[in-house]
Amino acid sequence: MTSPQPDGRSTVAVDEGPDAGRRLSSDERRRQILVAALAVFGARGYEGATTDEVARAAGVSQPYVVRLFGSKENLFLATIEDALAQLLAAFRAALVTGDADAALEEGITPEKAAAKRIGQAYVDLIEVRGLHQTLAHAYLLGSNPVIGAAARRGFAAVWRFFREEMGLDADDARAFLAEGMLISTMIGLRIVDDYGSDPQITELFRSCFPSELPHVLDVLPRGADRW
Structure with a gap:
């Protein structure tokens, strides 16, 4: 989420907890900057964003x-790394927090229950403003010798998670990845603005988010949002 400044610009809300009045350490400042960088790079892309913004x-x-990260390229690389770390941490947490007996009571296998939880984790990460879109921007920079290499490593790490840790076969992993990329595309298009007015887009949202639609509609960035 963002909060307006007097000049109309926005800062990205950072939860600093009960000690918000104390001086932050460099690690905490770094975290604060990465939260903002995810939002800005997610909205502007690598070329469009600036360290000033x-x-x-x-x-x-x-x-x-600049003192903490050295350059915009280094900042973007750190932001990609952070986004991937959050993504894989959410997936791994979802993978291990399941009850096999509860899954069977729902009439699905433990494997399908795990896949459902991981899909939900991906949707829940929409609340981390810019995370999905920063990764999507990185995946379009394959020709950049530095960023492209980092993006490919990250993309491959996600694939390996699906294949090796989730245990999906190649076809199921591909389908899982494809649905995630569809959701990322919908976020980037800010097509939520057409929900309710365009029957096809409304149908698409209801198909992608059958159980958490009200929450998703609430947290997705809108076309008028700065990021």
Whole structure:
């Protein structure tokens, strides 16, 4: 989520807990900047975003961002790494937090129950503003010798998770990945603005989010949102 500044710009909300009044450590500032970078890169892409905009979103100075990360490229690489870490951590948490007996009571196998939880984890990450879109932007930069290599490693890591940790066969892994990319495309298009007015788009949303649609409609970025 974002909060407006007096000049109309937005900062990305960072939950600093009960000690919000204390001076933040460099690690905490780094976390704050990465939260902002996910939102800004997600909305603007690598070429469109600037370290100045990330700094404003984080509520810090642009020289401070450069001091911590060195360059926009380094910041984007760190943001990709952070997005992938959050994604895989959510998947792994969903994979191990299941009750086989409960799954059988629902009439599905433990494997299908795990797949359902991991799909839900992917949807839940929509709340991390810019996470899905930062990864999508990275996947379009394959020709960049540095960013492209990092993006390919991350994409391959997600595939390996589906194949080796989830135990999906290649066809099921492909289908899982394809649905995730569809959701990322819908986020990037900000096509939620057409929900309710376009019957086909409404149908698409109801198909993709059968049980959590109200929440998804609430957290998805809108066309008018800065990020």
